[in-house]
Amino acid sequence: MNDCKCKMNNDLSLIKDVLLEYGNTSSNTITILQKTQEIYGYLPVDVIYHIAARIGSTPAKVMGVATFYNQFNFQPVGKYLIMLCQGTACHVNGSQRIEKAICEELKIKDGETTPDGLFTIKNVACLGCCSLSPVMMIDGETYGYLTPEKTIKILNDFRKRGQKTCEL
Amino acid sequence: MRIVVGMGSCGIAAGAKDVYQAICAIKKTDDDFTVGVTGCIGMCFLEPIVDIYDDKKNLLHRMGNVRVKDVALIVQALRENNPDRLAPLCITPENADFLKKQTRIALQHCGVIDPTDINDYLASDGYQALQKVLKSMMPEEVIEEIKISGLAGRGGAGFPTWFKWDAARKAPSNTKYMICNADEGDPGAYMDRAVIEGDPHSLIEGMLIAAYAIGAQDAMVYVRAEYPLAIIVLEDAIKQALDKGFLGQNILGSGFSCNIRIKAGAGAFVCGEETAMLESLEGKRGMPRLKPPFPAEYGYNGKPSNINNVETFANIAWIINNGGKKFAALGTEGSKGTKVFALTGKIKRGGLVEVPMGMTLREIIFDIGGGIRKDKEFKAVQIGGPSGGCLPASLLDTTIDYKALNATGAIMGSGGMVVMDSSTCMVNMAKFFLDFTAKESCGKCTHCRLGTKRMLEILSRITEGKGKEGDIELLEELSYAIKDGSLCGLGQSAPNPVLTTLNYFRDEYEAHIVDKECPAKECTELLVYAILADKCTGCTLCARKCPTGAIHGEAKKLHTIDQDACIKCGQCVDLCRFAAISIEGGSRHADN
Ligand SMILES: Cc1cc2nc3c(=O)[nH]c(=O)nc-3n(C[C@H](O)[C@H](O)[C@H](O)COP(=O)(O)O)c2cc1C
Numbered sequence: 001m002n003d004c005k006c007k008m009n010n011d012l013s014l015i016k017d018v019l020l021e022y023g024n025t026s027s028n029t030i031t032i033l034q035k036t037q038e039i040y041g042y043l044p045v046d047v048i049y050h051i052a053a054r055i056g057s058t059p060a061k062v063m064g065v066a067t068f069y070n071q072f073n074f075q076p077v078g079k080y081l082i083m084l085c086q087g088t089a090c091h092v093n094g095s096q097r098i099e100k101a102i103c104e105e106l107k108i109k110d111g112e113t114t115p116d117g118l119f120t121i122k123n124v125a126c127l128g129c130c131s132l133s134p135v136m137m138i139d140g141e142t143y144g145y146l147t148p149e150k151t152i153k154i155l156n157d158f159r160k161r162g163q164k165t166c167e168l
Numbered sequence: 169m170r171i172v173v174g175m176g177s178c179g180i181a182a183g184a185k186d187v188y189q190a191i192c193a194i195k196k197t198d199d200d201f202t203v204g205v206t207g208c209i210g211m212c213f214l215e216p217i218v219d220i221y222d223d224k225k226n227l228l229h230r231m232g233n234v235r236v237k238d239v240a241l242i243v244q245a246l247r248e249n250n251p252d253r254l255a256p257l258c259i260t261p262e263n264a265d266f267l268k269k270q271t272r273i274a275l276q277h278c279g280v281i282d283p284t285d286i287n288d289y290l291a292s293d294g295y296q297a298l299q300k301v302l303k304s305m306m307p308e309e310v311i312e313e314i315k316i317s318g319l320a321g322r323g324g325a326g327f328p329t330w331f332k333w334d335a336a337r338k339a340p341s342n343t344k345y346m347i348c349n350a351d352e353g354d355p356g357a358y359m360d361r362a363v364i365e366g367d368p369h370s371l372i373e374g375m376l377i378a379a380y381a382i383g384a385q386d387a388m389v390y391v392r393a394e395y396p397l398a399i400i401v402l403e404d405a406i407k408q409a410l411d412k413g414f415l416g417q418n419i420l421g422s423g424f425s426c427n428i429r430i431k432a433g434a435g436a437f438v439c440g441e442e443t444a445m446l447e448s449l450e451g452k453r454g455m456p457r458l459k460p461p462f463p464a465e466y467g468y469n470g471k472p473s474n475i476n477n478v479e480t481f482a483n484i485a486w487i488i489n490n491g492g493k494k495f496a497a498l499g500t501e502g503s504k505g506t507k508v509f510a511l512t513g514k515i516k517r518g519g520l521v522e523v524p525m526g527m528t529l530r531e532i533i534f535d536i537g538g539g540i541r542k543d544k545e546f547k548a549v550q551i552g553g554p555s556g557g558c559l560p561a562s563l564l565d566t567t568i569d570y571k572a573l574n575a576t577g578a579i580m581g582s583g584g585m586v587v588m589d590s591s592t593c594m595v596n597m598a599k600f601f602l603d604f605t606a607k608e609s610c611g612k613c614t615h616c617r618l619g620t621k622r623m624l625e626i627l628s629r630i631t632e633g634k635g636k637e638g639d640i641e642l643l644e645e646l647s648y649a650i651k652d653g654s655l656c657g658l659g660q661s662a663p664n665p666v667l668t669t670l671n672y673f674r675d676e677y678e679a680h681i682v683d684k685e686c687p688a689k690e691c692t693e694l695l696v697y698a699i700l701a702d703k704c705t706g707c708t709l710c711a712r713k714c715p716t717g718a719i720h721g722e723a724k725k726l727h728t729i730d731q732d733a734c735i736k737c738g739q740c741v742d743l744c745r746f747a748a749i750s751i752e753g754g755s756r757h758a759d760n
C-alpha cells in the first residue's frame with residue numbers, strides 16, 4: 001500500500017446536493033460519508049476535508065468516524081466489490097475454502113484490489129442468507145451454496161462482463 | 169388463482185428472481201391467474217419457493233427448489249385449471265412438517281403476504297392494533313397489556329419490554345425517541361432481515377404503538393449496511409403507510425403524530441449495543457456509553473429514548489389484537505411467548521423457526537430441522553452468536569428459556585442457532601469468535617481491546633500445534649478478567665465461546681495441546697497426510713503435481729510424503745484417483 005492511489009483533485013461539486021440535503025448537522029456525518037462513497041467509490045482525502053469544513057467539524061473528527069466503520073474505503077475499490085461472508089454459518093460450511101479459491105484466482109488478499117481494477121475482495125460478517133452458506137455478494141447480488149469451482153465460474157462471468165463494458 | 173414467488177434476499181440468491189421473471193415473461197394478459205411476490209417463509213432449504221393460492225387465498229400447492237425450466241409446466245397447469253399436475257414439484261409432507269411444528273406470531277405474515285403492497289397487510293388485519301390503541305387505549309393501558317404478555321426483548325438480553333417503555337414514558341421531556349435496532353450483528357442470525365423484507369408494516373405498526381405508549385413523535389430504524397433489500401422494502405413501506413395516513417401528522421385523526429426515518433449502519437458490530445447505537449445515530453464513532461443513565465433517561469441527543477429489537481416490535485400488534493394473556497399462555501414460567509431462531513450450519517432443513525418458549529433444543533434441531541446433514545453425528549450447537557456458547561449433545565434437552573439457557577453458559581441471544589457435526593473443531597470455533605470480537609472491539613476498554621487479542625493469540629497457537637501447558641488456565645484467567653473489566657456487553661460476553669467450549673469440549677483442547685492433534689481434522693497445521701500402501705498404484709500423479717515436491721517414489725511403486733516439506737494443501741487428496749491418501753488429525757495416529 002505504499003503507492004497511494006488517491007487523487008487529490010476530485011470534483012467536489014459532485015457532493016453538492018448531498019451536502020445541501022444533509023450538511024446542516026454533524027449528526028448526519030455517517031449518511032454523508034455513505035452517499036459520498038456511493039459517488040466516488042471510496043472516501044478521497046480532499047473530499048473529507050471539504051465535508052469537514054462544510055459541516056463545521058474537523059478533518060480529524062470526520063476521519064475518526066469514517067475509520068471506525070468497516071463500510072468505508074480509503075483507497076479506490078475495484079469495479080466489482082466481492083463481499084465474502086465469513087459469518088458463523090458460512091464458516092461452518094467452509095467459507096475459508098471459498099476465500100482460498102478467490103484469493104488464488106485473483107492473486108489478491110482480503111481488502112486488496114486486482115491490478116486491472118476489476119475486483120476488490122472484502123470479508124464481511126454475515127449477509128443474512130446463512131441458510132445458503134457459504135455465501136458472497138457481488139454488485140448487490142447474493143450467490144449461495146458456493147463451491148470453489150462455482151465461485152471461479154462466477155468470477156469469470158464478471159470478468160467477461162467487466163471487460164466488455166470497458167471496451168464500449 | 170395466484171402464483172406467488174418467495175423473493176426475500178435468500179430466495180433471490182437461490183434463483184427466485186429468474187423464476188419470477190420467467191413466469192412474468194410467458195404470462196399472457198388474458199391468463200386467468202395473477203402473479204405476485206412474498207417474503208421469506210423461512211423454509212430456506214427449499215428456496216426458490218413458488219406457491220399457488222386459490223381465489224379465497226387458500227394455499228393449494230407449495231413447490232420447492234423450483235427452476236426456470238419448471239415454469240412452463242406451472243403456467244400450463246394453471247391455464248388448464250389443473251393444478252394437480254404440479255404434484256411432482258410439490259414439497260414432501262415431511263418438509264411441510266417444518267412449518268406445522270411451529271407457532272408463528274412474529275413471523276405470522278412472512279412468506280404469506282406481499283410486502284410491497286400495504287393493502288395485503290390491511291387485508292390480514294393490518295393496522296387494526298394501531299387503530300384500537302389510538303381510539304380506545306391510554307398509553308398506560310398499552311404498557312399494562314405488554315406487561316401482562318410478559319414480552320421480553322428479543323435482541324439478546326431479554327429485558328422486560330414494558331419496563332423500558334414505562335421508564336421512557338415517565339421520563340420528563342417533551343421530546344422522546346423510539347428506535348428500532350435492526351443491526352442484527354450476530355453472524356448467523358437473519359430473522360430481523362426476514363421480518364423487514366417480508367412484513368415491514370408489522371414493524372412499523374409495532375413501533376408506532378410503542379411510540380404512542382412512551383410519547384415519542386420521532387422514530388428511527390437503524391438497519392445493517394449489509395441488508396440493501398431490507399432498506400428498499402422498508403423505505404417503500406414507510407411511503408405507503410404515510411399515504412394511507414398511518415404515519416405522519418395526526419395519525420387516523422387521533423392527534424398523535426409520529427414519523428419514522430431509516431438510518432443505514434456502516435458495518436460495526438458494537439453498534440448493535442444500544443448506547444453505541446445512540447452514538448452512531450448521532451453521527452459519531454460507535455463507542456458504548458457508561459450506564460446509567462439509561463437511554464430511557466438520556467438517549468438520542470440526550471433525550472429519553474427507547475430501543476427495541478425488530479422481533480420485539482413484530483410481536484406488539486399481535487399482543488394488542490389478541491390480548492397479553494394469550495401471549496403469556498405460551499411458553500414457560502419465566503419466558504413467555506415465542507422465539508424465532510435461524511437454524512443453520514450442518515442441518516438438513518435450515519431456515520427460520522418460530523417456536524413457543526419451553527421447546528427443547530432437540531425438538532428444534534431434530535424434529536423441525538430434520539437432524540444433521542448426511543445423517544452424521546450431532547456434535548454441538550452454537551447459540552447466541554459471539555456472546556453465546558457451544559452446547560454439546562448432552563445438553564440437547566435444555567429448554568428454550570432465558571434462565572435455562574443462561575445456566576449452560578450460553579445465552580438466548582438474538583436467535584442464531586448454528587449446528588455442527590464432527591467435522592467442526594471446537595478450538596477453531598472458539599478462535600473464530602475471538603477473531604471476530606477482537607476485530608469488533610471498539611477499543612474503549614483495555615481488557616476488551618487487548619484481552620481478546622491475547623486470547624486470540626493463545627487460541628491461534630493451540631490450533632497451530634504450538635500450544636503450551638498452562639494455556640487453558642491462562643485462557644480461563646483472561647476470560648474472567650475481560651468479563652470484569654469491560655464496560656459493555658461485547659467485552660462482558662466475548663469470552664463465552666471460549667468458556668463453554670472449555671467446559672464441554674476440554675478434551676479437544678487437550679488433544680491439540682498435549683497430543684498435537686485436531687480430532688475434527690480441521691486445523692491444517694496439525695494434519696498429517698500419508699499414502700496408504702494397499703491403495704497406492706504408483707501412478708506418480710501426486711508426485712508430479714505436488715507444489716512443494718514433497719512426494720517421492722518411483723513409477724508403479726509405493727510413494728511416500730516427506731512430512732517436513734508437506735504444506736498440507738490437500739491437492740494430492742483431490743487428485744488421487746485411488747483414494748490412496750489418508751488424512752489424520754495428528755502424528756500420533758499416523759505413526760501407528
Ligand atoms: C455487542 C452487542 C451487540 C448487540 N447487537 C444487537 C443487535 O444486533 N440487535 C439487537 O436487537 N440487539 C443487539 N444488542 C442488544 C442491545 O444492546 C439491546 O439490548 C436491544 O436492542 C434492546 O432491544 P430489546 O429489548 O427489544 O431486545 C447487542 C448488545 C451488545 C452488547
Ligand code: FES
Pocket residue numbers: 085086087088089090091125126127128129130131133134135355356357
Ligand atoms: S453467516 Fe454467512 S450469510 Fe450469515
